[in-house]
Amino acid sequence: MSGLGTVPIWLSVVIAVFVVLGSTLTLIGAWGFLRLGSFYDRLHAPTLATSWGTGGIALASALLASWVQDRPILHELVVGFAVIATVPVTLMLLARASLHRDRMEKAAHLPPELLQASSDPEHTSQGAPSTSSE
């Protein structure tokens, strides 16, 4: 509990707004992730948590630490940047893996133009592991 009382009111209001914004967006994202119907819909919900959810809480943490330690603290922004930069890669790879698995078993909920992997030059180079010699 070091130094929470020394923060001026205007700064504590700013920090509280960022913290509440970030945690509320994370909660909404998780709730939507539980509630949405198909995997491709669900893929969009956690991005709330990884964009402004993480950004708001990292900003608030950086502001509070900078005031308490009386010098600019930027470590928290590294965490925020790491999450914001890496999560799109994860989601992209997961979406393509899911599409690949749905194509392999010819899922009924895929639109017919997505069933042929050959029309997409990116997928012919990476897909179809059953024919490759690994």
Added chain:
Amino acid sequence: MSHTILLWSLTYAQLALALAACLAGIRILKGPRAQDRVLALDTLYIAVMLLFLVTGMRLGSIFLFEAAMVIAVLGFVASIALAKFLFRGEVIE
């Protein structure tokens, strides 16, 4: 006054993030396919990392921040490895 504002907002944030982690955990148990579980694990990582950050703000401790950083990096590596496994059936080619 500022102490009260910060304490209430941090308490709210801790409750909301814990609830978000629980929702992601429900999706891990429920998720019909493997990719749902991988995505739920990623969401769980993010929620717990934010919970560590908020708890670190509340306690004024630097160690929780380092734990949050490790969780962020390891969560990325784990999710990439699992997605790659779903894609190809193996991680290292």
